[in-house]
Amino acid sequence: MSADILVVDDNCALAENLAEILEDEGHRVLVANDARGALALAGEHRFSVALLDIRMPGMDGVALGAELLARDPNTRCALMTAYTADARVAEARALGLTRVLPKPVPLTELFAWVADIEEPAK
Amino acid sequence: MASPDVLTEMLDYIGFEPYDAQLLMDIGPYVRPEFAALIDEFYVAIEQNPRAMAVFQGPDQIAHQKTTLLAWLESLFKGIYDEAYLVRRERIGRAHVRIGLDQRFMLGGMNLIRESLHEAHEAATPWEPDHKLEGHRAIDKICDVELAIMLETYREDSDDRLRKNERLATLGQLSASIGHELRNPLAVMETSLHLLRRRVTGGEKTNRHLARIGNQIALCGSIISDLMQLARDEAPQRSSTDFVELVRLAVADLVVPEPVCIELDLPEGIAPIEVDAGQLRQVVVNVVQNAVGAAVLDGPGTVWVSLKDDGARLVLVVEDDGEGIEPGTRHRLFEPLFTTRAKGIGLGLALCKSVLAAHHGEIQALDRDGGGARFEVRLPRTEPTS
Numbered sequence: 001m002s003a004d005i006l007v008v009d010d011n012c013a014l015a016e017n018l019a020e021i022l023e024d025e026g027h028r029v030l031v032a033n034d035a036r037g038a039l040a041l042a043g044e045h046r047f048s049v050a051l052l053d054i055r056m057p058g059m060d061g062v063a064l065g066a067e068l069l070a071r072d073p074n075t076r077c078a079l080m081t082a083y084t085a086d087a088r089v090a091e092a093r094a095l096g097l098t099r100v101l102p103k104p105v106p107l108t109e110l111f112a113w114v115a116d117i118e119e120p121a122k
Numbered sequence: 123m124a125s126p127d128v129l130t131e132m133l134d135y136i137g138f139e140p141y142d143a144q145l146l147m148d149i150g151p152y153v154r155p156e157f158a159a160l161i162d163e164f165y166v167a168i169e170q171n172p173r174a175m176a177v178f179q180g181p182d183q184i185a186h187q188k189t190t191l192l193a194w195l196e197s198l199f200k201g202i203y204d205e206a207y208l209v210r211r212e213r214i215g216r217a218h219v220r221i222g223l224d225q226r227f228m229l230g231g232m233n234l235i236r237e238s239l240h241e242a243h244e245a246a247t248p249w250e251p252d253h254k255l256e257g258h259r260a261i262d263k264i265c266d267v268e269l270a271i272m273l274e275t276y277r278e279d280s281d282d283r284l285r286k287n288e289r290l291a292t293l294g295q296l297s298a299s300i301g302h303e304l305r306n307p308l309a310v311m312e313t314s315l316h317l318l319r320r321r322v323t324g325g326e327k328t329n330r331h332l333a334r335i336g337n338q339i340a341l342c343g344s345i346i347s348d349l350m351q352l353a354r355d356e357a358p359q360r361s362s363t364d365f366v367e368l369v370r371l372a373v374a375d376l377v378v379p380e381p382v383c384i385e386l387d388l389p390e391g392i393a394p395i396e397v398d399a400g401q402l403r404q405v406v407v408n409v410v411q412n413a414v415g416a417a418v419l420d421g422p423g424t425v426w427v428s429l430k431d432d433g434a435r436l437v438l439v440v441e442d443d444g445e446g447i448e449p450g451t452r453h454r455l456f457e458p459l460f461t462t463r464a465k466g467i468g469l470g471l472a473l474c475k476s477v478l479a480a481h482h483g484e485i486q487a488l489d490r491d492g493g494g495a496r497f498e499v500r501l502p503r504t505e506p507t508s
Contacts, residue, residue, distance in 0.1 A: 011306050017313035024320060082305035083298075085357065104309040104343060107316060 004045060005029045005114070008038045008064065009053035009080065018051060018105065025111060035059035035067075042068055047075050049117055051101075051110075054081040054088055062092040069096065076117050080105060129208040132270050138203070142260040147201030149247055149257050156242040157195050161188050164234055174227040183449070190214070195235075198264060211268065215275030222453035225276050232272065236265045290458050297349040304346055312339050347400065352458070352473050358398035358480050365395050365402070365436055365501075369429060372406040382417045384410070387428035395436060395503055401477045402501070408470035409440045409485070409497050415463060416444030416495055435483070438499040441490045455487050474499070 005027050009015040012033055019029040030045065032038040035058055038050075050068055052061035059067075065077040078099040079092055089100055101110060165184060168174050178184050194214065197207065218228055239261050247257060319332055366388045373384060410427060417423025426441045447455065454460045456475040461468035471485075478485050483501040490496040 011310065013310045014306065014313065017310060017317060020317055021313060024317070082302045082309070103305045104312040104339070107313075 004047050004049070006032065006038060006041060006045075006047040006050040006068075008032045008035070008051065008056070008061065010034060010056040011053070014053075021107065022114070025114075027114070035061075035064040038064055039067065042071060046072060049114055050075055050077045052077060052079050054079050054086060054092070055083070060088065062088050062095065062097060065092065065097045066095045078110075078113065128274070129203070129205065132267055133203065136263050136266045136270070138263045138267060141256075142263050143201045143203060145257050145260040146199050146264060149243055149260070150199030150201075152247040153199065153239065153242040154196070156238075156246060157192055160195070160235070160238045160242065161191050163238065164191065164231070167234055168227075168231070171227070174223070174230075177221045177223050198239075198268070203264075203267070208271065211271045212275055215272045216279075218272070219275055219279045220450045225273075228272055228276070229269075232265065232269050236261070239265070286457075286459065294352070297352065301346040301350040304342070308339055308342055308346075311335075315339065352469060352476060358401055358477070360396045360398055362394040363397050363399045363402070364392075365397070366390070366392050366429060368399060368403055369406050369427065369438065372403045373410055373427060376407065376410060376414070378414055379418050381422040382414050382425060383422075384414070384425045384427060387426065389429060389431065392429070392431045392436070395501065397481055397501065398477075401480070405474045405477050405485075405499065406438070408474050409438075409499065412470055413440050413442035413444075413495065413497070417442040419444055433503075435500050435502045438501070439496065440499075441494060441496045443490070443492070443494040446489060446493055447487055447495050452487055456485065 005019075005022055007015050007018050007022070007029060008031075009018070010033050015031045015033060019031045022029045030041050030047075032041055034056055038052075041047075047068075050065065052065050052068075054061040056064075061079050061081075065079060068075050068077060076099070077097050078101050079089070079097055080101045080103055081089065082103040084100065084102050092098075092100070099113065165188065178187070197210070240258055243257055243261060244254070247254060249257065315332065315335055322328060322332070324332075369388060370386070373386060376384075378384060410425065413425040414423075417425050424443050426439070428439045430437045430439075448462070451460075451462060456471050457468075458472035459468045460472075474485050478499065478501070481501060483499065485500075486498045488496040488498060
């Protein structure tokens with residue numbers, strides 16, 4: 001079974017590349033370049049996985065993750081950041097957003113994580 | 123450097139008058155015969171304190187210091203306290219700062235000398251009590267002037283450090299933000315490369331170039347990591363690490379110039395250690411690279427790298443047969459932006475120090491038996507729980 005994945009990054013090229021890579025892996029992926037676009041998509045689709053850049057203009061990835069979780073507690077969110085010592089990372093953990101991927105994104109780790117979500121422990 | 127006004131101001135503030143200068147000049151001939159004994163006593167006191175002793179490099183330097191101290195005492199009673207006097211005194215003050223003599227030892231030393239001068243004057247000067255008391259006051263005043271000049275040079279040094287720290291803080295912020303900005307384009311390149319590898323079914327040459335791009339992207343990533351690490355941006359991410367293998371690979375990847383030979387002495391069967399492998403690899407690279415840089419300076423050289431496990435910690439020793447560490451630079455070697463080399467900006471050893479501090483370990487610069495430098499890296503096995 002494939003996951004419905006939402007990728008949100010204000011760096012359009014990176015968002016598209018990640019989407020294409022995940023599509024190659026057989027997933028259905030939608031892309032947004034800011035929180036507003038992401039929330040619009042979340043109004044129309046259910047996502048099992050969301051990949052969110054932390055630093056974005058407007059609402060950041062941490063606030064967006066919290067909002068997505070509030071709307072659908074089954075969505076699994078991972079934050080992406082070029083700045084792993086960012087104070088927002090610690091705040092995100094407090095909000096239950098514990099999965100943080102550094103940039104450049106370690107693809108093997110990403111694939112393993114997504115695969116894990118698809119086949120939850122029995 | 124302080125201006126002559128500073129000297130006048132100090133003399134005025136302490137209440138040092140031409141009459142005091144005259145008194146000191148008159149006392150001089152009586153106390154002068156006591157100087158040799160005074161100097162010997164002074165160094166006996168210093169030798170009893172290992173930490174004060176540590177800044178002296180052997181008997182030659184102590185002999186030299188004794189000569190300097192004698193000249194200092196002589197001029198103390200010459201009665202001439204002008205601009206040239208101030209300049210000479212400042213030079214002596216800066217020499218103390220340069221060899222890293224702690225301020226409290228300087229204060230203690232000044233106090234010892236003051237006491238001895240009072241004793242010598244009391245015993246040797248054949249004056250009436252009132253006149254003698256004036257002499258004691260003059261000795262106190264000139265010692266206060268000396269102390270003020272000394273403290274001024276220590277203050278100059280601390281101001282310099284403060285300025286440098288501010289510069290470093292700016293550098294740190296700049297590195298962190300440049301690193302951040304570069305990681306995004308790198309992430310795009312890396313993901314595009316990943317897609318290209320899947321789309322392109324090229325021959326051997328194409329694959330070689332794709333691999334090359336991948337390696338260079340990884341190299342850029344690690345350079346950024348170094349910079350951001352130094353900017354104290356990243357806490358260590360510990361994982362179980364085969365340290366022997368880490369050292370072996372780090373040394374193997376070094377570009378070592380022809381006349382330098384690296385001798386490895388790595389034991390087998392050392393249990394893995396919980397460290398940030400990336401950060402510690404950088405430490406090994408930097409320390410060995412530093413040793414290679416020292417060994418290469420005068421013709422063929424050797425660098426020895428050895429590792430020991432004493433149970434509680436790993437000790438990595440890196441030695442070279444280069445010129446060794448200049449006494450005056452030892453305590454500054456791990457300061458950021460401090461370098462004695464034409465190449466390099468002085469971040470390597472500073473990075474080592476900050477990585478080891480984050481791992482509750484330490485790095486020390488010592489002398490190698492038989493000449494050259496010896497660096498010891500100590501890495502505790504367990505992270506203190508406090």
